[in-house]
Amino acid sequence: MANLSTIYMGLELKTPLIVSSCDLTGNIESIKKCEEAGAGAVVLKSLFEEQIESETEELIDNVWMTGHTEAFEYVRGMSMSNGPSTYLDLITQAKKETSIPIIASLNCISPRWWIDYAKQLETSGADAIELNVSILPSNLERSSEEIESVYMDVVDSVLAQINLPVAVKIGPYFTSMARTVNELAGKGVRGLVLFNRFYQLDIDIKKIKLVEGNPLSSPNEIGNPLRWVALLSGRIKCDFAATTGIHTGKDVIKQILAGAKAVEICSTLYKNGLDYIKDMQKEIESWMSEHNYDSIEEFRGKLSKKEDEKTELYDRLQYIKALNK
């Protein structure tokens, strides 16, 4: 039987299939089902920075929220039903009732709240922390340097407080992706999760208004994270986890060939149910036996770009060729 175990951020996972941060990992019953279905680990549903602010009664003072009564009430309601203290309880309970690694997830855009709270997450028993620093670079005044410094400040403040492995889940919008990711790794981040899928926007042309797009990804969204895992994982000393558009066992194999240590999946489980993890595992196992691989490490990173490969010109020629068929 093929060995699917992998080590991600120093955590031993029975399989590289992690259930990513979403509602499937937001309560203990569902977390237990993830484990039963064969998940290697779970990333808990994120706790949002605004929920911590709300519990400390300071949300109202936050400049970007001032005047947005609807947003304020929404976050306050969220906080009451699932606030920071409930989150700590969920970690403790999940550690007691399951044996897979439990990764806490914080969605943050400033470093100020994490100084105390990150420590509490560690005390509650979390095995690692994933920071989802989701900044959509849409501000006309903000330079790329300013935006990147937010990521660095958040990471610095959390790393200074805790000894747990820290992963950073980022989006795909950086002017210099490789340099930014390299700087994060240099600070001591143990895992890089590529890429967060931002809130999708759509337009209802009947009502002529902006509406929410499909919250679930489609399989053809795998291309961008696959490219970046392949481009960076062989050159940056950090573990990579891939997310977005991974819907089948074949997609997992691709990401591992590109160099991922693990994958974080969500949409495919919403569509096919948690037990689909078993089908994905079987697909990986049968491919491994077809190719005579006994373990994940035997083929991981086979197709990642290596440190000494200078392929810029080659990449550009491929691009020109693709457009001129």
Ligand SMILES: Cc1cc2nc3c(=O)[nH]c(=O)nc-3n(C[C@H](O)[C@H](O)[C@H](O)COP(=O)(O)O)c2cc1C
């Ligand atoms: C309903 C739903 C809720 C989500 N909640 C979170 C969240 O709280 N924190 C987070 O980092 N990502 C969240 N995500 C993003 C997923 O963790 C994942 O990164 C993204 O959906 C891409 O993976 P996929 O293509 O397998 O869906 C959510 C996604 C969905 C569909």
